[in-house]
Amino acid sequence: MNNTYASNLGAHHWTEMSDASTPSITHPHTAVSAAIHRSDGATRNKILRLLPPAELAALVERSELVEVKSKQILFQPEQRLEYAHFPEDCVISLVTVLEDGDQVEAMTIGNDGFSGIPIFHEIESSKHKGCGQITGTALRLAAKDFHDLARELAGLRRLLHRYSQFVFETAAQSAACNRLHVIEQRCARWLLMSQERVGRDSFDLTQEFLAEMLGVRRPGVTVAMGILEKAGLIAHGRGNITVMNRPGLEKASCECYRTIRARQAKLIA
Numbered sequence: 533m534n535n536t537y538a539s540n541l542g543a544h545h546w547t548e549m550s551d552a553s554t555p556s557i558t559h560p561h562t563a564v565s566a567a568i569h570r571s572d573g574a575t576r577n578k579i580l581r582l583l584p585p586a587e588l589a590a591l592v593e594r595s596e597l598v599e600v601k602s603k604q605i606l607f608q609p610e611q612r613l614e615y616a617h618f619p620e621d622c623v624i625s626l627v628t629v630l631e632d633g634d635q636v637e638a639m640t641i642g643n644d645g646f647s648g649i650p651i652f653h654e655i656e657s658s659k660h661k662g663c664g665q666i667t668g669t670a671l672r673l674a675a676k677d678f679h680d681l682a683r684e685l686a687g688l689r690r691l692l693h694r695y696s697q698f699v700f701e702t703a704a705q706s707a708a709c710n711r712l713h714v715i716e717q718r719c720a721r722w723l724l725m726s727q728e729r730v731g732r733d734s735f736d737l738t739q740e741f742l743a744e745m746l747g748v749r750r751p752g753v754t755v756a757m758g759i760l761e762k763a764g765l766i767a768h769g770r771g772n773i774t775v776m777n778r779p780g781l782e783k784a785s786c787e788c789y790r791t792i793r794a795r796q797a798k799l800i801a
């Protein structure tokens with residue numbers, strides 16, 4: 533019943549909200565198998581992995597596996613949120629959009645978290661835009677199901693509170709980072725975090741998109757990426773990037789990468 537509710541809502545709203553291409557939506561039960569029966573036998577999402585088995589089963593029962601594409605709009609500012617997403621291997625950006633159309637990424641959400649914090653806090657919409665950053669899959673729940681599960685499941689609720697705190701701390705750290713650290717360091721941090729979240733060394737990324745996410749002009753990103761590439765830390769082709777030397781990239785990043793990672797380990801546990 534819940535699945536039918538979610539699917540019906542899903543089919544309708546995806547067509548409205550996404551680009552021309554419609555993401556594939558598998559039957560919930562098939563989707564669940566695909567999502568959680570990977571080689572390691574578990575979902576990749578860190579919050580879901582921490583749930584007691586009965587809670588995970590209850591959540592998975594009401595979810596469906598969807599593909600989230602790069603640049604796909606999941607929700608617009610102040611538009612009613614229809615879904616929560618738990619990324620498996622996609623990465624989602626929360627973006628702050630200014631009156632003149634300029635935009636900067638406020639938060640990156642990968643398999644360490646979920647999108648839909650306003651729903652959890654019983655707020656209908658967000659000031660942010662939500663869009664796909666790196667194409668991949670996510671477990672998606674209709675807003676009502678997600679809201680009800682967060683009330684019913686104590687383990688889930690605890691983790692959602694902890695992740696909410698992590699998002700606040702990350703946004704605060706990013707505010708300092710954007711103001712005080714140089715583009716090269718910020719590029720390195722962003723690439724490290726994206727690599728971790730997507731779970732592989734190569735992923736789709738254009739310099740234009742990275743400039744938009746970092747809130748800087750594209751020539752600045754081109755110079756910074758050139759420095760990282762010359763040092764053998766990354767390689768980039770048309771529309772994609774490969775992390776070649778992760779320890780080197782960590783050294784090239786500002787302290788914010790280590791700070792955020794340490795808080796992630798403490799809070800998402």
Ligand SMILES: [Zn+2]
Nearest residue numbers: 709713786788
């Ligand atoms: Zn920084």
